[in-house]
Amino acid sequence: NAGVTQTPKFQVxxxxxxxxxxxxxxxxxxxxxxxxxDPGMGLRLIxxxxxxxxxxxxxxxxxxxxSRSTTEDFPLRLLSAAPSxxxxxxxxxxxxxxxxxxxYTFGSGTRLTVV
Amino acid sequence: AQKITxxxxxxxxxxxxxxxxxxxxxxxxxxxxxxxxxQPSSGEMIFLIYQGSYDQQNATEGRYSLNFQKARKSANLVxxxxxxxxxxxxxCAMREWGSNTGKLIFGQGTTLQVKP
Numbered sequence: 001n002a003g004v005t006q007t008p009k010f011q012v013x014x015x016x017x018x019x020x021x022x023x024x025x026x027x028x029x030x031x032x033x034x035x036x037x038d039p040g041m042g043l044r045l046i047x048x049x050x051x052x053x054x055x056x057x058x059x060x061x062x063x064x065x066x067s068r069s070t071t072e073d074f075p076l077r078l079l080s081a082a083p084s085x086x087x088x089x090x091x092x093x094x095x096x097x098x099x100x101x102x103x104y105t106f107g108s109g110t111r112l113t114v115v
Numbered sequence: 116a117q118k119i120t121x122x123x124x125x126x127x128x129x130x131x132x133x134x135x136x137x138x139x140x141x142x143x144x145x146x147x148x149x150x151x152x153x154q155p156s157s158g159e160m161i162f163l164i165y166q167g168s169y170d171q172q173n174a175t176e177g178r179y180s181l182n183f184q185k186a187r188k189s190a191n192l193v194x195x196x197x198x199x200x201x202x203x204x205x206x207c208a209m210r211e212w213g214s215n216t217g218k219l220i221f222g223q224g225t226t227l228q229v230k231p
Contacts, residue, residue: 031217042206043221050217090160094217103150103162104219
C-alpha cells in the first residue's frame with residue numbers, strides 16, 4: 001500500500017545511546033519532514049527536506065541529524081539520546097506543488113522513551 | 116513569521132450538536148494553505164479538510180466545513196452533527212506556498228470530547 005512507513009514503532013534508549021528512526025515513502029513526494037509531538041505542544045518541526053540532497057532545520061533541530069540521499073528515504077538520527085527527546089516522532093511527506101493532493105501523508109509514528 | 120494559534124485546549128460537545136474549533140494564523144505570504152487534521156487516541160494523523168488562501172468559497176468535506184475569514188486570519192473548523200467517533204485531538208496547520216519550503220506548521224491542538 002502506498003504511504004509513509006516509519007520504523008520502529010516503539011523504542012527505549014538509554015541516555016547517551018544513538019539510533020536512527022527510519023522513514024520511507026513510495027508516492028514520489030518531493031517534500032519530507034520530521035516532527036515531534038509532546039503533550040500540549042502540538043507537532044513541532046525538527047528537520048525537513050525539499051528533495052534528494054537538500055535538507056534544512058525546523059523549529060527544534062538540536063540533537064538530531066537528517067540526510068536525504070534518495071527521494072524515498074529520510075532517516076532521522078539521534079546522536080546522543082537525552083531524556084528530553086522522549087516523545088512521539090512523526091515522519092510526513094507531500095508533493096511540492098498545489099496538486100490535487102494538498103495534504104501531507106503521515107507515518108504511524110515512533111514512540112521513543114529515553115531513560 | 117508563520118504561526119498558528121489554537122486557544123481552546125479542550126472542548127465538550129453533546130452528540131448530534133455542532134461544534135466550532137478555533138484557529139488563527141499569521142503569515143506574510145499571500146499564497147498559503149490551511150489544513151485541519153484529526154488525531155484519535157490511536158495516534159494516527161488523519162487529514163480532514165483544506166482551504167487555500169485564494170479559494171473563493173469555504174471548504175466543505177461531509178460533516179466538516181471550514182469557516183475561513185481571511186481579513187481576521189481565522190480558519191475555524193465546524194463539525195456538524197457530532198458523533199462519538201469525533202472524540203479526538205484536532206490540529207490546525209498552515210503551509211506557505213510562496214516560500215516553497217514545504218513546511219507545515221501546527222497549532223497546539225484542541226481535544227474534543229463528544230458526550231452521549
